[in-house]
Structures are given as C-alpha cells and as structure tokens.
Amino acid sequence: MSDAVSITRDLVRCPSVTPADAGALGVLENLLKAAGFEVHRVTFSEPGTADVDNLYARIGTAAPHLSFAGHTDVVPPGDEAAWTVGAFSGEVKDGYLYGRGAVDMKGGIACSVAAVLQYLREHDGKPRGDGNGSISFLITGDEEDVSINGTVKLLKWCADRGERFDHCVLGEPSNVEVLGDMIKVGRRGSQSGTLVVDGVQGHVAYPHRASNPVPDISRLIVALSDEPLDHGSTQFQASNLEFTTVDVGNTAGNVIPGQARAKFNIRYNDNHTQESLRQLVDARLAKACGNRIRARIDWAPSNSNVFVTKPGPFTDLAVAAIEEVTGRRPELSTSGGTSDARFISSYCPVIEFGLVGQTMHQVDERTPVSDLEKLTRVYRGILDRYFALG
Numbered sequence: 001m002s003d004a005v006s007i008t009r010d011l012v013r014c015p016s017v018t019p020a021d022a023g024a025l026g027v028l029e030n031l032l033k034a035a036g037f038e039v040h041r042v043t044f045s046e047p048g049t050a051d052v053d054n055l056y057a058r059i060g061t062a063a064p065h066l067s068f069a070g071h072t073d074v075v076p077p078g079d080e081a082a083w084t085v086g087a088f089s090g091e092v093k094d095g096y097l098y099g100r101g102a103v104d105m106k107g108g109i110a111c112s113v114a115a116v117l118q119y120l121r122e123h124d125g126k127p128r129g130d131g132n133g134s135i136s137f138l139i140t141g142d143e144e145d146v147s148i149n150g151t152v153k154l155l156k157w158c159a160d161r162g163e164r165f166d167h168c169v170l171g172e173p174s175n176v177e178v179l180g181d182m183i184k185v186g187r188r189g190s191q192s193g194t195l196v197v198d199g200v201q202g203h204v205a206y207p208h209r210a211s212n213p214v215p216d217i218s219r220l221i222v223a224l225s226d227e228p229l230d231h232g233s234t235q236f237q238a239s240n241l242e243f244t245t246v247d248v249g250n251t252a253g254n255v256i257p258g259q260a261r262a263k264f265n266i267r268y269n270d271n272h273t274q275e276s277l278r279q280l281v282d283a284r285l286a287k288a289c290g291n292r293i294r295a296r297i298d299w300a301p302s303n304s305n306v307f308v309t310k311p312g313p314f315t316d317l318a319v320a321a322i323e324e325v326t327g328r329r330p331e332l333s334t335s336g337g338t339s340d341a342r343f344i345s346s347y348c349p350v351i352e353f354g355l356v357g358q359t360m361h362q363v364d365e366r367t368p369v370s371d372l373e374k375l376t377r378v379y380r381g382i383l384d385r386y387f388a389l390g
Helices: 004-012 024-034 106-121 151-160 213-226 274-289 313-326 369-386
Strands: 038-044 052-059 065-071 096-098 134-140 167-170 182-184 189-198 240-247 259-268 294-299 331-333 350-352 366-368
Touching: 004 024, 004 096, 004 106, 004 369, 024 038, 024 052, 024 106, 024 134, 038 151, 052 151, 065 106, 065 369, 096 369, 106 134, 106 369, 134 151, 167 369, 182 313, 182 350, 189 213, 189 274, 213 240, 213 259, 213 274, 213 294, 259 274, 274 294, 313 350, 313 369, 366 369
Parallel strands: 065 134, 065 167, 167 350, 182 331
Antiparallel strands: 038 052, 052 134, 096 366, 189 259, 189 294, 240 259
C-alpha cells in the first residue's frame, strides 16, 4: 500500500527510538526501489556514539533536483500504559492515526513518499517529461538525539559522490494550530555554555578565610540575563539567553563552596555568528567580573547555526500549493527550536512544512487522517509546480 495512511501506519509500527531503526528505513527502501529509485543505506559511526543507519534514494540524474528530507527516529513513548492505544500500534481511531512518530515525523515522510509515488505513476516514472529533473529522499535515524551520525554526515557523503541539491522540503511538523498556518523558512542558532565562578572553600564561621562564589554567580547571572543581546532582525525575533541550572555541588550546611556553576543556552538570530556571539558574552562577563570575581564560560560545541531561506520562487510555489489545498496562506516563520534544516541549508535552500505539531512527543501522539491526505496533496502540488515545463 502506497497511500500516506498505510505508509504512516507501517512506519509507526517500527519502534525506532533513537538510535534503533527497527525496520523503518526498510519500509521506505522497499517502496522506493519498487518505484525505480536508486537506494543507498549508509551507516555512520563516531567514537562515543551509537552507529546510525541512514537512507539516500534518488531517481533521475539531471537538474532541477528536489529533495524531501526527514527522520524516522522517535523519542521514547514514556508510560505506554497511559496511551489510549498502543504507542507503536499505528491504530486509526475516531479519525486519528495514533502512535509515536505519527506527527514527528513519520507522517510527514509518509506523505512525501506517497505524493512522489503518485506523481511518478502519472508521469511515466520520470520527474520531467523532457528527461531532466531529479527527486531524492534524505532520511536519517539520528535527529532526536545528538545529530552526529545522521543528516550532517549523509549530506557530506552525498557531496563526496557529486550529488547536488537545488531545493529541499523537510517534513517536520511546522504548523502550530491547523494545517497550512506556517512554513518554517529559517531557524535561530543554538549555543550552550556553563558559567563557572571560582571561590575559596572554607568554614562559614570564618568567611574572611574563604571566598564565597554563590553571591558572585548570582550577580553574574543577573548581569548576563538583564542586558538584551539584540532587538531582533528583519526575519528573526530577538536572541535570548536563558540560565537553566545553578549548582555548587555542596551538601554541607557549614561549608562555603569553592566553586559555583550555572548552565545556560542562547537562541540567537542572524545578528550574530557563533564566534561573534561568544565574544559578546565573554566581554560582558569580563565587565561584570571587574577585578575581583574569578569567572569563565566553558562553551559547548554547537552544530546549530542560524539560517534563513529568503522569499523567492521556491517559497512562492510552496505557498501556492498550501493555499490551494488548505485555503490558508501560511506565515513564513523562523520561530521554534532547531532541526536538520540547519545542516541542509549549507547545501541548498530548504523549507519546513509538515503536520500540526500539537501532540508531538506527548502521550497519545496522533494526527488526523484528513491531515495526512491533505499534506500528501500539498506535496503533490509542490511537485507539479516545481517540475512544470515552462
């Protein structure tokens, strides 16, 4: 069965909690091979991380090349006894298809595959009648975790083979309330760090022999949090720095700790690069410390850079396809967290449009069957417009 509901069901029934594949990529491989795609299964490794299986499939050898991207890995289901139906059942009940990954994002992948298979059946198995054009799928099993052995390496593997992408649609659940309300055309970058304040450990009865880092880290947290990093840009909201933990590792009530640490994360816009952002925050810390407080920031590695796909013919045709099916003109948004689009954007313009994300990662994750059908029609509309002969 090659309709979106059947493909979603088959994918959901594979309990592919990162990094396990559990047969999900095999479902896609069989469908795509039968349609004439050249399919590659590629496993990537990295010391200290689990091996991850990925899939790249392409039909056609010439430009223009449109790729559909996504991930078949899912987050754990949590308490499975709390689910209305089995977390990996793929059951349809009262017009909804239930299961972990139904929304994020096996449903989106299923709709793109169903749309492409339908399109090829109606076009003699070719993207374009003149023999040009290519369609591909970039599917990873490493998006919901560290994102080390997935899309970032699969893209490089493709580039080393001479693959070139013109545009990409990533089927992440981009819509907020209803299908057709939002396309993600960019994402803010993400940078984490740990503020470390050194003191001198000592007895609380003799504070003159110690240096307490607790009041100092409190002052520095306020200093770094209070001053805005920027006031936003044309296509992005303001950057924000949020402290998430404060710890002194001290279990004794009569000991002044020798060190205090506070973790934070920054979501930043295109006013900054990773390097300029770090320099800005380091400079503010130095100013707040003055000549007395001894503090530093341990910056964490980050592969989450800011990117934006500017409005143009590609976004226009996506908007037209969405509006035709849903009757809504979607907002072009850069809100939300990160996705694999941050990697894809280094190779070609990318947009994100998928299902409604209200139940993703929740108990009873589910999507209306009608949304699966509509999203398939949207992707079909994108294909029709993209490969139309002028």
